[in-house]
Amino acid sequence: MTGVVVGDGEIGPDADLATRARYGRWLVVRTVASSGAGHIGGPLSAMDLWVALYFRVLNIRPADPAWPHRDRFILSKGHSAIGLYAVMAQRGYFPVDELATFDRGDSRLQGHPDMTCLPGLDASTGSLGQGLAVGVGIALGARLRGLPFRTWVMLGDGECQEGMVWEATLAASRLGLENLMAIVDVNGLQQYGLPKVLEASRGDRREPWPGDQLRRVFQSFDWRVLDVDGHDFDSILAACDIARDGKSAGRPTVILARTIKGRGLSFMEGRHAWHARIPTPDEVEQARLELGIDESGRPA
Amino acid sequence: MRSQRETWGATLVELAETNGDILVLDGDLANSTKADLFAEAHPARFIELGIAEQAMVGVAAGLASLGFVPWLSSFAVFLTHRSLDQIRLLVAQPGANVKIGAAYAGLLTGLTGKTHQDVQDLAIMRAMPGMTVLAPGDDIECAAMVRWATDIDGPVYLRLTRDPTPRLFDDTYEFAPGRVHRLREGRDAVLVSTGPQTSRCLAAASILATGGIDAGVVHIPSIKPVDGGAILTAARAVDLVVTVEEHSVIGGLGGLVAETVAVAGHGRLVRIGLEDCWGESAPNAFLLDRHGLSPERIADRVRRELGGSGRVASSTDEHNRGGDQ
Ligand SMILES: Cc1ncc(C[n+]2csc(CCOP(=O)(O)OP(=O)(O)O)c2C)c(N)n1
Ligand SMILES: [Mg+2]
Numbered sequence: 108m109t110g111v112v113v114g115d116g117e118i119g120p121d122a123d124l125a126t127r128a129r130y131g132r133w134l135v136v137r138t139v140a141s142s143g144a145g146h147i148g149g150p151l152s153a154m155d156l157w158v159a160l161y162f163r164v165l166n167i168r169p170a171d172p173a174w175p176h177r178d179r180f181i182l183s184k185g186h187s188a189i190g191l192y193a194v195m196a197q198r199g200y201f202p203v204d205e206l207a208t209f210d211r212g213d214s215r216l217q218g219h220p221d222m223t224c225l226p227g228l229d230a231s232t233g234s235l236g237q238g239l240a241v242g243v244g245i246a247l248g249a250r251l252r253g254l255p256f257r258t259w260v261m262l263g264d265g266e267c268q269e270g271m272v273w274e275a276t277l278a279a280s281r282l283g284l285e286n287l288m289a290i291v292d293v294n295g296l297q298q299y300g301l302p303k304v305l306e307a308s309r310g311d312r313r314e315p316w317p318g319d320q321l322r323r324v325f326q327s328f329d330w331r332v333l334d335v336d337g338h339d340f341d342s343i344l345a346a347c348d349i350a351r352d353g354k355s356a357g358r359p360t361v362i363l364a365r366t367i368k369g370r371g372l373s374f375m376e377g378r379h380a381w382h383a384r385i386p387t388p389d390e391v392e393q394a395r396l397e398l399g400i401d402e403s404g405r406p407a
Numbered sequence: 408m409r410s411q412r413e414t415w416g417a418t419l420v421e422l423a424e425t426n427g428d429i430l431v432l433d434g435d436l437a438n439s440t441k442a443d444l445f446a447e448a449h450p451a452r453f454i455e456l457g458i459a460e461q462a463m464v465g466v467a468a469g470l471a472s473l474g475f476v477p478w479l480s481s482f483a484v485f486l487t488h489r490s491l492d493q494i495r496l497l498v499a500q501p502g503a504n505v506k507i508g509a510a511y512a513g514l515l516t517g518l519t520g521k522t523h524q525d526v527q528d529l530a531i532m533r534a535m536p537g538m539t540v541l542a543p544g545d546d547i548e549c550a551a552m553v554r555w556a557t558d559i560d561g562p563v564y565l566r567l568t569r570d571p572t573p574r575l576f577d578d579t580y581e582f583a584p585g586r587v588h589r590l591r592e593g594r595d596a597v598l599v600s601t602g603p604q605t606s607r608c609l610a611a612a613s614i615l616a617t618g619g620i621d622a623g624v625v626h627i628p629s630i631k632p633v634d635g636g637a638i639l640t641a642a643r644a645v646d647l648v649v650t651v652e653e654h655s656v657i658g659g660l661g662g663l664v665a666e667t668v669a670v671a672g673h674g675r676l677v678r679i680g681l682e683d684c685w686g687e688s689a690p691n692a693f694l695l696d697r698h699g700l701s702p703e704r705i706a707d708r709v710r711r712e713l714g715g716s717g718r719v720a721s722s723t724d725e726h727n728r729g730g731d732q
Pocket of ligand 1: 148149150152186187233234235262263264266267292296297298299315368434435436458460489
């Protein structure tokens with residue numbers, strides 16, 4: 108790899124969201140390549156969502172991760188952990204350099220988020236489908252305790268095939284949890300889908316949910332549904348504002364964020380093979396150029 | 408060296424050429440479990456159920472009632488843990504002819520960590536009445552087990568690992584349920600293992616031999632049913648029995664051997680495995696070392712249990728003394 112410095116620090120407090128997202132994508136690619144492990148397509152599709160949440164939406168104190176009044180965030184699609192870590196590091200939860208320990212053993216940065224290791228994680232996840240129910244419990248607990256914080260849960264669109272997601276969805280609307288917000292990273296791909304010989308529609312595979320089925324299911328469970336372009340910060344932030352407006356008439360809110368798996372890298376976008384592939388040194392270099400990262404590893 | 412998952416997928420492709428009842432049901436992991444080999448070869452008999460393991464088990468039970476032979480494709484954890492009640496009630500209790508292809512079992516799951524490391528599956532599955540529980544040591548044994556499991560009528564749990572495994576057997580290998588394999592004789596101790604951990608035990612025995620300790624190796628690929636008499640015979644020949652497994656020390660192979668020798672009122676047993684703890688995401692070598700499963704750590708442990716490093720010098724005496732039969 109062409110003399111790129113690994114292990115640089117912050118990019119300064121004033122970086123705009125787009126720069127943070129570019130840098131976050133680079134940290135994902137770089138870390139996955141050097142650890143030889145981790146998922147990559149899903150972290151890249153969700154990157155703009157995390158950057159918006161962690162830098163503009165969530166009421167959090169990275170220096171005091173256990174602050175009782177913090178907004179909660181649960182990454183239910185836990186396999187995308189490296190993307191969340193890349194944003195948490197930029198937000199000051201831990202040094203960017205610590206990303207180098209990812210998956211190496213005795214690390215706080217486990218392959219799937221482990222709340223017993225890393226302060227700032229509100230649930231341990233990795234078995235798909237489980238995070239939303241924990242969010243229901245936290246949102247309900249907040250109401251019972253009279254605490255005003257909000258609970259956000261990010262899910263994958265493939266993940267929404269799990270029955271437990273719908274058990275939790277029903278519970279949330281029954282309980283009238285308007286302090287609960289789900290965000291689905293609708294990147295149109297899951298891990299395998301179907302063999303090529305059978306079907307292909309979006310990218311090179313079949314979508315986890317055909318057409319607008321996912322929206323219709325959430326609607327029929329009486330959730331407020333918001334559609335956004337998951338790569339447009341204005342669109343994301345506007346939806347987050349609505350989600351928090353307290354005017355959902357007792358309904359939980361789900362933001363369906365239309366995204367592209369592998370977003371930002373021409374050779375990854377929409378390709379199911381990049382769900383969890385390790386980029387070669389050449390691909391890392393191409394990623395660096397496409398993301399506009401200079402040779403010192405910082406956004407140009 | 409071939410991985411068990413590839414062997415599993417390739418063997419099913421081959422069996423399905425002549426057996427039209429074989430189906431593979433996948434929980435969106437076909438490119439990991441290598442069910443994708445089957446999907447591309449027999450697309451009409453590959454059923455993608457998406458990320459819905461519990462429903463997948465139920466669907467398999469339904470298909471089995473019509474004479475199909477459904478093989479499940481997912482990671483071991485999502486079957487033995489996520490879908491445990493379904494396996495128990497819909498498969499084991501009625502004796503449904505469902506075959507559980509439990510991929511990425513054990514500790515070495517490609518850095519995914521504790522969420523994905525199934526180190527309780529043997530304990531859970533062997534406590535399940537009516538379930539056959541198999542853990543192949545290499546690709547040859549794996550292929551033989553896939554054939555056998557497809558042929559017999561009844562539920563089978565097949566513990567498959569991710570990475571390529573060294574060969575233990577040659578093409579003459581024939582699988583027989585319950586059979587216990589004595590792969591190496593030894594007078595000082597016997598290492599009892601299962602799955603690919605057996606290869607690491609053979610390597611440990613070689614290390615011990617260079618230090619004058621004569622350790623035997625017994626391979627138990629059929630956790631249930633199992634030939635308990637053969638375990639006892641091997642245990643009675645030595646002073647020290649050491650079980651070694653990529654699994655919790657509670658309830659798996661260690662549990663099986665402990666129950667067998669204790670019921671017979673015999674022996675001194677040491678169990679190597681996860682000491683009632685979780686794994687983590689880390690490279691294979693790190694994990695094997697951390698949990699005492701690498702050949703070097705196994706050898707260390709055996710030396711220690713036999714009385715420290717001074718043991719090497721006194722090994723001749725031990726040889727002369729023989730077993731306690
Ligand atoms: C219960 C469970 N089943 C299977 C898996 C394996 N797995 C990890 S990621 C993935 C695909 C997820 O697809 P999606 O939710 O759409 O995530 P994204 O596209 O954002 O990566 C699968 C099947 C898992 N982690 N948990
Ligand atoms: Mg997806």
